[in-house]
Amino acid sequence: MTTLPRVAVANRGEAAMRILRTFASLGIETVALHSEADRAAMFVESADHRREIGPAAASDSYLDLDRIIDAARDAGANALHPGWGFLSESPELASRVEAEGWTYIGPTADQATQLGDKTRARALAQAVAVPCAPCIVGPDPADSQQSDWLDAARQLGAPLLIKATHGGGGKGMRIVRQLDQLEEAIAAARRESMAAFGDDSVFIEKLIEPARHIEVQVVGDGRGEVAVIGDRECTLQRRHQKLIEESPAPSLSKSLRSEIHDAAGRLARQLSYRGAGTVEFLLDGEDFYFLEMNTRLQVEHPVTEQVHGIDLVELQWRVAIGEGLPTDLDGAIPDGHAIEVRVNAEDPGAGFLPSVGVIRHCLWPQMQGIRIDSGVRQGDRVTHHYDPMLAKIIAHGSDRQQATRRLVEAIDATLISGVRTSLPLCRELLLSDEFEPGVAHTTSVEQNWSQWQAPQLGEDWLQVLRIAARQLLGRGQQEHDSVVGCWQRLPGRVWP
Numbered sequence: 001m002t003t004l005p006r007v008a009v010a011n012r013g014e015a016a017m018r019i020l021r022t023f024a025s026l027g028i029e030t031v032a033l034h035s036e037a038d039r040a041a042m043f044v045e046s047a048d049h050r051r052e053i054g055p056a057a058a059s060d061s062y063l064d065l066d067r068i069i070d071a072a073r074d075a076g077a078n079a080l081h082p083g084w085g086f087l088s089e090s091p092e093l094a095s096r097v098e099a100e101g102w103t104y105i106g107p108t109a110d111q112a113t114q115l116g117d118k119t120r121a122r123a124l125a126q127a128v129a130v131p132c133a134p135c136i137v138g139p140d141p142a143d144s145q146q147s148d149w150l151d152a153a154r155q156l157g158a159p160l161l162i163k164a165t166h167g168g169g170g171k172g173m174r175i176v177r178q179l180d181q182l183e184e185a186i187a188a189a190r191r192e193s194m195a196a197f198g199d200d201s202v203f204i205e206k207l208i209e210p211a212r213h214i215e216v217q218v219v220g221d222g223r224g225e226v227a228v229i230g231d232r233e234c235t236l237q238r239r240h241q242k243l244i245e246e247s248p249a250p251s252l253s254k255s256l257r258s259e260i261h262d263a264a265g266r267l268a269r270q271l272s273y274r275g276a277g278t279v280e281f282l283l284d285g286e287d288f289y290f291l292e293m294n295t296r297l298q299v300e301h302p303v304t305e306q307v308h309g310i311d312l313v314e315l316q317w318r319v320a321i322g323e324g325l326p327t328d329l330d331g332a333i334p335d336g337h338a339i340e341v342r343v344n345a346e347d348p349g350a351g352f353l354p355s356v357g358v359i360r361h362c363l364w365p366q367m368q369g370i371r372i373d374s375g376v377r378q379g380d381r382v383t384h385h386y387d388p389m390l391a392k393i394i395a396h397g398s399d400r401q402q403a404t405r406r407l408v409e410a411i412d413a414t415l416i417s418g419v420r421t422s423l424p425l426c427r428e429l430l431l432s433d434e435f436e437p438g439v440a441h442t443t444s445v446e447q448n449w450s451q452w453q454a455p456q457l458g459e460d461w462l463q464v465l466r467i468a469a470r471q472l473l474g475r476g477q478q479e480h481d482s483v484v485g486c487w488q489r490l491p492g493r494v495w496p
Contacts, residue, residue: 010082012086017043032047034052034061062087063087085387159177172193213282216228216281243422244426303340340393343414347454
């Protein structure tokens, strides 16, 4: 860049905090683009500059292209990072940023367009011999050939998976186990897809189950060079929303791992892919099938960073400004094992209903091998306007056993009150049979944990916790350590 860079971050919460941290370490000025509801948020205070982009509703702020571009221009930005979620996979955002003459820290608009359409992405994968599940692409909703499409779907046989052609995050998806439910499920998937993505096109795949969810991290320089940087397992999830992620994926044979990595690399190289991307697969025994390629950084990228000793946001930046990839990055051997849990403001014991309110206490552990990526602090208000993810706790160890032990200890030393979180469930999952290598499948949580309830602490213990929480306010590290030590000796230590 011919002028000093100033990067606008078109995201919020822990995603924005994660991105700001890297640019601060590089000495690059940043701009926080924020809604009215986020005026006092930690990420806004952490940026060098800030611009408000609209009301609390995401549709009027974080999803409004005009407001984002106008605010970034007004702040003197000449680069933009989209984070993950919101507009991070929007071809229009990439086009608008490049039309301003700025640096877009992500793939090209054409790459985002091709891979954002799941049917086109499948065709690209098949062109380079990446295995795909049997599929039938549906006609336009107004097309008169609906009956032929339905007949072809019935020939595939149940179970089937209806998927939105655009978008992700589990929206616009329906499982069909009985063929007489097919038409109703298609209509429901279309409605949800239209509401979420403004497009009601869907397609139908043969459902692969039981299956594991494996993904491969790639980074391309935009000129044909691609580094394949390990793999992750994201099998423990609920309704396509991941709960626990780890790297490397356990219980993969050397040959199978090599095949999956090669497939991901072929797809990225075919496109001369630019930036960080994730190629996702479903694994059925020793057979794997292409799921999609996400044209952004994934929420779970820290586990890859921890075992490979890299900063993926920095790599995104260096690729975006035309620098090449490090020569030792492709095929690098992971160092140890890393596991991540998402800290979501929701109640797993009540059907994962969102939990909103003011965070009264927020204490994160400071422990060996533990990384905290958080977007909240004490006093912040959690609202219904945005994704419920508050933070991520990442543990790194010499092997999977040590990483698991460290992560459980870190959860036990975490205190969040005022809202309920997913941590109690994640703790039990880490200690359960489902967490044994190769045991879990993508519907394990729904099938085996649907009746789960958080452990109830007796009133005596609750009183101890109230006292401990009061003591933490305004206290120093010595008392912090003593309270955490007391906390760790309690039975059922997770805040309910």
